[in-house]
Amino acid sequence: MKNKKRPRSKKAAPFLTYEVTEPGELFSFLRGVLANRSRNSVKSILTRGQVSVNDRIQTQHNYMLEKGQVVKILKNKEAVKQEVFIGMSIVYEDEDIIVIDKEAGLLSIATKEERRQTAFHQLMDYVKQEDPANRIFVVHRLDKETSGVMVFAKSEKVKRKLQDNWKDIVKERTYVVLVEGKVAKEKGYIVSWLKESPTHKMYSSRVKNDGQRAATRYRVIQSNQQFSLLEVELETGRKNQIRVHMQELGHPVVGDKKYGGGNRRILGRLGLHAKALALYHPKTNTLMFFRSDVPKSFYHKSK
Structure with a gap:
């Protein structure tokens, strides 16, 4: 036809x-x-x-x-606006994966304090509407106060393939970060070894193999005397990696009290956004590119 x-x-x-x-x-x-x-x-x-x-x-x-x-x-992206999702929308969906655009303030997965109002729980309810046997599986996470692109799997098999081959499957993970102060060096490459304290705070060490290797590339998009807007690419994906490396750079992420930042009221949130994710589809091997618009407030503060 x-x-x-x-x-x-x-x-x-x-x-x-x-x-x-x-x-x-x-x-x-x-x-x-x-x-x-x-x-x-x-x-x-x-x-x-x-x-x-x-x-x-x-x-x-x-x-x-x-x-x-x-x-x-x-x-699909427009249809989601008519659903009951809170703090997120679907960017892409097929029988193997769901890619969402998460807002700052929404948990990726449950904690002791909050079990239901999470991206994971909302997506689980969503896929069960079609078939009660359907499930969602967490592939990676974004911090609660980080917004942007995030991918979930629709089966244990797809989840394992993505996680076990993450370095080969994911071709790009780009973030946009608003940091305190004027970053003097236009481009930079930070390598350190990260380890976690009993209180779940990450620490950076320059001693080789003293923790998990973490590598971050950055470039300055724009800046003024108070703030700098950076584009950051992750070579590795460690917990709180960008936040720790920005603190080490001497320019903590805006609103990040945990890692040296000042008052969160400056921006009303953490200055961290997952802008782009490029990966090979776990079934078709097609290279796919997903992106999320950078919050306008990031640009306004760094003008």
């Missing part, structure tokens, strides 16, 4: 819009235009009410389409 896709405006619309050129069942039509998605993924899109025919939501798989009708598919 051939169906022509209508031209889109330069600004990305929340919908994918198609005109029907031949009669046929709605599910078959969707499988054709969403060829990159699995059968279950297409079913989910229908069930969640993301598909409309001539501006009327349609969930019936066998609904018969007629020539000239217009089918609109609400993108």
Whole structure:
């Protein structure tokens, strides 16, 4: 079945819009235009009410389409805005992984104090709506006060593959960091060995093999006398690595009292954002790139 896709405006619309050129069942039509998605993924899109025919939501798989009708598919990222997610949205989803954009203030996983209001718990509830047997698995974490891109697995097998081959699968992890003071050196490379105290605070050592090796690259985006905005790439992914290395640099992350920063009221949050994540898909081996917009407040403070 051939169906022509209508031209889109330069600004990305929340919908994918198609005109029907031949009669046929709605599910078959969707499988054709969403060829990159699995059968279950297409079913989910229908069930969640993301598909409309001539501006009327349609969930019936066998609904018969007629020539000239217009089918609109609400993108996953926009559909999430209509869900009950708090502090997060879905950037990408398929049968193997879910990538989210997490806001500062939301826990990645449960703690003793908070078990339900987490990214993990919300996603678990979300996937169970389709099938009570569905599960979500944590691949990596972002600190509560860190915002940005984060990936979860939909099976134990995918989780293991991602974690066991993290260095080979992940091609880029880029953060944007607002730090205190004017960073004099335009570019830098920090290497140290990190170890954790009984109180769960990380310490940096320049003694080789005195802990886990941690390597961080940074470059200055813009700065003034009070603050500097840095783009940071992680060569390794240790706990609190960026926060510890910025403290070691003499320019702690804004609002990071734990690692030498001042009052959090300056920004209203921690000045740390996971901007980009590039990885090879654990099943298809396709290189995928995900990004999250940097908070405007980071730019305003460092102008």
